[in-house]
Structures are given as C-alpha cells and as structure tokens.
Amino acid sequence: MTNAPVLSVSGLGKSFTLHLHKGARLPVVADVSFEVHAGECVVLGGPSGAGKSSILKMIYGNYLANAGTIRLCHRGEAIDLVDAPPRVVIEVRRFTMGYVSQFLRVIPRVPAIEIVAAAAREAGAPAELARERAAVLLETLNLPERLWELPPATFSGGEQQRVNIARGFAGGHPVMILDEPTASLDARNREAVIGLIDARKAAGTAFLGIFHDEDVRTRVADRIVDVTAFAASRDAA
Amino acid sequence: MNAPLLVAENLTRFYGGHVGCRDVSFMLDAGEVLAIVGESGSGKTTLLNLLSGRLAPDTGRVLYAMRDGETRDLLSLSEAERRHLARTDWGFVHQDAREGLRMNVSAGGNIGERLMGIGDRHYGNIRETARGWLARVEIDEQRLDDRPTTFSGGMRQRLQIARNLVTAPRLVFMDEPTGGLDVSVQARLLDLIRSLVADLGLAVVLVTHDLAVARLLSHRIMVMKSGTVIESGLTDRVLDDPQAPYTQLLVSSVLAA
Secondary structure (H helix, E strand, O other): OOOOOOEEEEEEEEEEEEHHHOOEEEEEEEEEEEEEOOOOEEEEEOOOOOOHHHHHHHHHOOOOOOEEEEEEEEOOEEEEOOOOOHHHHHHHHHHOEEEEOOOOOOOOOOOHHHHHHHHHHHOOOOHHHHHHHHHHHHHHOOOOHHHOOOOHHHOOHHHHHHHHHHHHHHOOOOEEEEEOOOOOOOHHHHHHHHHHHHHHHHOOOEEEEEOOOHHHHHHHOOEEEEHHHHEOOOOOO | OOOOOEEEEEEEEEEOOEEEEEEEEEEEOOOOEEEEEOOOOOOHHHHHHHHOOOOOOOEEEEEEEOOOOOEEEHHHOOHHHHHHHHHHOEEEEOOOHHHHOOOOOOHHHHHHHHHHHOOOOOHHHHHHHHHHHHHHOOOOHHHHHOOHHHOOHHHHHHHHHHHHHOOOOOEEEEEOOOOOOOHHHHHHHHHHHHHHHHHHOOEEEEEOOOHHHHHHHOOEEEEEEOOEEEEEEEHHHHHHOOOOHHHHHHHHOOOOO
C-alpha cells in the first residue's frame, strides 16, 4: 500500500504497578510497533494474556502507555495519542475512532435503538438521521424489531452484543477498534458482522481487532500481527 | 480552540488549621463534564463551593468566561454581578432538593422564579415555559400547581434540574445529584441528566463518590484525597488504569453488581 497509515504504533510499552500488592510490577508488552492503513483490517494474534486487549486499550485511551507513540490521522492531522490531553482524546472518540468492546455497558432502562442512535448523534448525525442509521444497523445485525424499543438488560448475551456492535458502528468512524466483537454470536450473526466489516472496509474504514474465532479471523484479516513478538521481559519491566 | 469556560488557579482554602482544599488547578471547556470523586471529607464539596463563588479561597482564583466573552476573576465581581451570574449562566443542583427548591411554592413557581429574576414579567409565557420544562424532565404537566412537598424524591430532583436549566445556563454545578435516591430512580435521573447535558451542550462540575455515576456522566475525573487532587485524566483511563495508590484502592473497592 502506498498511502500513509491512518494509525501507526511505535515502541509502545505497558506495565502495571499494583500499589495495593506491595507495588508489584506486571509487565504487559514492550516495543509494540505496527501500522494500519485505510480500508484494511489488521488483527492482533497471540494466546490469551499476550497483551492484545491492553494494546487496544492503550490506543483507545483507557490504558496509559508507559512508552512509545500512537500516531493517528485525526481530521487530516497526525496526532500522538499517548500524550494527547483528555479533550483531544474525547474529540478523537467522537469523530475518528470507534470501539466495540466485548460487553455492552449502558445506562439502565434506555431502549436499544436509542442507545445506538445516541452514538450516531454523538458523532454529529442529526436526530432523525441518527435514528434511521440505528434502525438500519439493528436490522443488518438481525435484532428483532420488537426488541428495538426495549432496554437491553434482559436481552440474551448475543442480542446485547449486537446492540453493542450497532452502537460501535453507528458513528461511522474512519478507524474502528474491535475487541472480540463476535465472541458471543452464533454463525448467522457472525456472518452479519463480517458483512458489516467488509462493507466498511470497502468504504475505506481502517480496522484493528482481536478475533478468537479462527474462521472470522481468516475472513476479515488482511494482516495478522503476532503480539508474542512484543512480550515484555519481567526483568526489563 | 475557544478560551476555556472556567479556570481554577491554585485554589486553597483552610478551615482553621485544617485543609479544606489545597492548590487545585484545572480548566473546564464549554460542554465538558468534569467529575470530582473522593471519599467524604476529601475536599470535593469545598472545591465545588470555591468554584461556584459560594466560598472565597484563601489563595488562588477562579476565572470565568462571561456571556459577553470577557473573562473575569470571580473575586472581582460585585455581589450583584455574582448573583446575576449564579441565577442565569450557572445552575446548582444540590443533593438535597429541599436546598435547591422553594418547598412551599408550586412547581411552576419554582421554575418561573429564575425567569422572573432575569426580568420576564409575562405570566402566561412564564407558565407555558414552566409547563414545557416539566414535560422535559418527565413530570406530568398536571402537577404544575402542586408544591414539591407532594413530590417523590426523584421528582423533586428533576424539578430542581428544570428550575436550574430554564435560563439556559452554560455551567451547572452538581453535588451528588443522584445521592439519596432509590436505585430504580437513579437510573432514570442519570439518563435524563446525560441527555440534557448532551442536548444543551452544558458544562458540568459534578461531585460524586459514586464511580459508576462518574463513568456514565463525565468526560474527565479528578480524584481528591485530603484536600488535594491526587490524580486526574480521561474518565475511562482513571477508572480502568488508575495510577495513584489511593485511586487504585477506590476503584478496586467497588462491588460489581
């Protein structure tokens, strides 16, 4: 690919210091480096505990990186997320980078469609368009229409996760971070998610994700980055 | 980027020999929600009172970007100017709605009072505006002439919010707004606050000891202990990857429901 990467991670390192446990240090990863271009899906591979989720969380800003840089193309400018102030990270989350976690976390008693529409409004869509977009996503993800006006608390795990995916995709962000979005889905709904990812890739969205399901992984991944290469040595941390 | 709405510079306040709040500095942008968390006695409420001009700092100052675009030091405002600011461009939502409402005045009167305070004299308009706000905070419009003494805790809190927002303030201070309410009522109130804050583009300084409330409502968190800010940053980052020993203790002490 000849175009500049939209996301470029270099020398990223992370360890936890557990002050409540005699200051024990838990090295996670060191010297993580890779790039993601528009329209491609890069998948982080490696066994559980290798630090895949931690890398995603550093990029999205939930974890503090101890070393390195995370360069992101945000509104036409390259910024480093590692030392970006909170207000910049918030703006990045509104307009540039979306995130789908493994579990849905929402305010109780808000209807499913409203959760998804709110995410679209957050990214700047007017109310009516946001609701339309939410409906299209929920339909694409096979969520029965009778559930749309209900809060997801009583939904099955798979239904909740589809609301979660719809919410993550509602903003139409050019960079998407996916942390095992298909883990709790059946075959038909995995298909729907793969279809959604493919369509967005074709439209230029860059994806960085973790997929444990091998079938999904092979089908969506353009490249796999092996995270075991970034193992942090316990002595170095 | 516009100038920040509120700037706190080295705010310090002692009570006798006891520290209320020491050397607190931060900036708040328009539309930004900042949560101040910490245990009782950590200085959260002292800081809120310093920021809102209800208490004068021993040292330090608070700057505010007035509606006319001029940035003023709160201490330089006359009492009349400060009161005008507090009644128009600011809101203050108390934990105990009885502190923020007139309990022996009707719901409509409670909402209308701030409008009258800024010179609105048309009874019909005031009444209609009050009715609209009742609907907006999900209180039955039939209750317009009822006193808040007849309201439930959750309704009182929603009425207090309507009373504060009717003058379209740009900054609202909230002191444990969901504290003391039943859990069933909290969720609805949180959702209401969140949608109003987003729709109206409000900046909020929210004091809470409830980390879940901070997570749902705020963009940024400041953690206070013994009157000082020991950690601050993006809400998700502070809660998911706390750095200071005390923040790690706070976060790890919460029971997951």
